[in-house]
Amino acid sequence: MSMNRRQFVAAAGSVALLPLVGCSTKPDSQHVVVIGGGFGGSAVAKYLKKYQPSLSVTLIEPKTSYVTCPGSNWHFADLVSMEQITFNYEGLKKRGIQVIHDSVTAIDDKAHQVTLAGGQKLSYSKLVVSPGIDFKWGVIEGVTQANAEKIPHAWQAGSQTLLLKKQIETMKQGGTFVMIAPPNPYRCPPGPYERVGMVAQYFKKHNPKAKIIVLDPKDKFSKQGLFVEAWQDLYGDMVEWTGVNDGGKVSKVDVNSMTVYAEAGVIKADVINAIPPQKAGALAFTAGLTNETGFCPVNPTTFESTLKKDIYVIGDAAIAGAMPKSAHSAVSHAKMTAAAVVNALTGKTAFSTINANTCYSLVSDKYAISIVGVYSVQDGKIGEIKGSGGVSPAKADADFRAMEAVYAKGWYSSITQDVWGA
Ligand SMILES: Cc1cc2nc3c(=O)[nH]c(=O)nc-3n(C[C@H](O)[C@H](O)[C@H](O)COP(=O)(O)OP(=O)(O)OC[C@H]3O[C@@H](n4cnc5c(N)ncnc54)[C@H](O)[C@@H]3O)c2cc1C
Known part of the structure; x- marks a missing residue:
């Protein structure tokens, strides 16, 4: 009997991840x-x-x-x-x-x-x-700890999340939201791009002429093809991503004039979400x-x-x-x-271990995509087991994406219940 990707991860989570201990x-x-x-x-x-x-x-x-x-x-x-x-x-x-x-x-x-x-x-x-x-502050001139109160990262959840949310809500109609994405390695590789979808969903309802510009020091990112397809389908031309090869690297931010200096050019922003290295x-x-x-x-x-x-x-x-x-x-x-x-x-x-990862990303409330992987120790390092993981299929229909959105919320409930539940 063959296992599909989800069954394999479930099996890895329930059996292999619970080794026998004294x-x-x-x-x-x-x-x-x-x-x-x-x-x-x-x-x-x-x-x-x-x-x-x-x-x-x-x-x-x-x-x-x-x-x-x-x-x-x-x-x-x-x-x-x-x-x-x-x-x-x-x-x-x-x-x-x-x-x-x-x-x-x-x-x-x-x-x-x-x-x-x-x-x-x-x-x-x-x-x-x-x-x-x-955070590595000051790698980009102006992206400092003190300035995080004006150009929030919201990469540690709490007051920074509330601050960015307020800025999104009060952004002028037709304004420009600029995200400065972090270089590898960083927490939650698909996280910046999930955020783009969530901010776009808010703008579509409350600020439909707003623009989202992502400036990225990388040439590719997690689930890129799926994200780009979803942004286009759901939000038209609201989202614009510029990778490093097209000038996405940012050298300076002037918080007083809310200006971002990227290789691609100088951008005047209304909200800047600067996620540091x-x-x-x-x-x-x-x-x-x-x-x-x-x-x-x-x-x-x-x-x-x-x-x-x-x-x-x-x-x-x-x-x-x-x-x-x-x-x-x-x-x-x-x-x-x-x-x-x-x-x-x-x-x-000690014993040999099998680890697993799953990351769901919502692009709208009824549209999610996912990536999974199962890992073992190979040649002294943790490597992905060949053929164990993968990403959601491209060009899936709306029902499939909606089902993944349900799974995303289920993943969240079960992991938080596992960790903090009574
Ligand atoms: C926007 C966003 C979305 C994300 N979405 C997902 C997702 O969908 N799925 C997913 O799997 N991951 C996601 N992540 C990633 C996830 O949040 C992190 O990978 C995870 O929190 C890492 O856990 P941790 O224990 O290493 O660190 P944390 O969860 O950050 O915990 C570290 C803790 O250590 C405490 N601490 C630090 N220093 C000290 C000290 N000196 N003394 C005592 N305590 C200390 C801190 O107060 C903190 O509570 C997301 C991240 C972001 C930013």
Whole structure:
């Protein structure tokens, strides 16, 4: 019996991603500390406790509620409220995980100890770090942290999402929205282009003569053919994408005159969504977990840092070979890492792992496209299993696209329920 793409990914998610691990209910003196309560950190905390209920697990995250980036683009088209994409840590606490709302300022890998901003010190047997991304400010002149209040990135969901949403709503009729897309590697490869569709859906209803210009330092992007087909079908000539070969690289933004200086020319904008180049979250740098790429090298089987023993790095901050930086990937890393940590603590050996990723993108409320991949360790690196994945078909009919939009919302509900549900 042959499996289609979706069945294969489902199988990878349900079977291969749940390796056998040691499981004891005796009280455990070993303590695992997890830093970062986003997708990767929250999921690893949950699965550590699930695989080894006796283990003492502490999650450290400064925020008391977490706004997911997945779904945040949908807010621009009024498809979800901010409340619908905000989660708290009560579900994790009910599982017996200690949650401390503070930031880690230092990691002492020799002493196996972390220091919190509030002064508290915690000892760990194993440490899992999932700090997400940070921005490389100033690579484009004018795209600075201070100016993010005028030209929001909205690439960490929350107040930045609200700010960009307000600018979209108050943009003058027939105005110009300019997106400066980031270079590789960055969180959520299809994310900027999903955003274009969501902003276009809003404009089509409320500001039909508006223009969306995407300036891109890349020559291609994820699901490009499908996105371009959808933009044309749904929004006519509202969207214009300029890649690097046609002058999409931006050298400067003047926030006072709202002018963007690209190789293709000088553009006067009404709203600028400048998404800067990215690197691992700041803590990864202070803890010495990064290499020259600005991200964290890890053992592809266990996600243990190759630079510091007993510290595991997962999610966007990790160098995970062919896997894209996504919430789905982060949760996949988390499940593998939880198993690897429990195995290491119980004296079992590491195993070969299968990871998976799925990214749905809405282009309108009834039109979505997707990309999936299943990954294994090949020649010491995480590579995509040949023939395992793919993208939605081109020229599919409206019912197919509408069904994928239903799947997109289902994906969101199930992953957030998996990570933060009680
Ligand atoms: C617009 C947009 C849309 C997206 N859509 C999708 C999608 O549809 N599907 C998908 O799979 N992915 C999507 N993503 C990508 C996804 O959001 C990320 O890949 C995912 O959040 C990565 O998880 P993480 O745990 O690495 O980082 P995060 O989720 O960012 O979590 C990091 C956490 O670490 C905390 N932290 C940082 N430093 C410290 C410290 N010193 N001490 C304590 N805590 C700390 C932060 O407060 C944060 O809560 C999207 C991203 C964007 C921007």
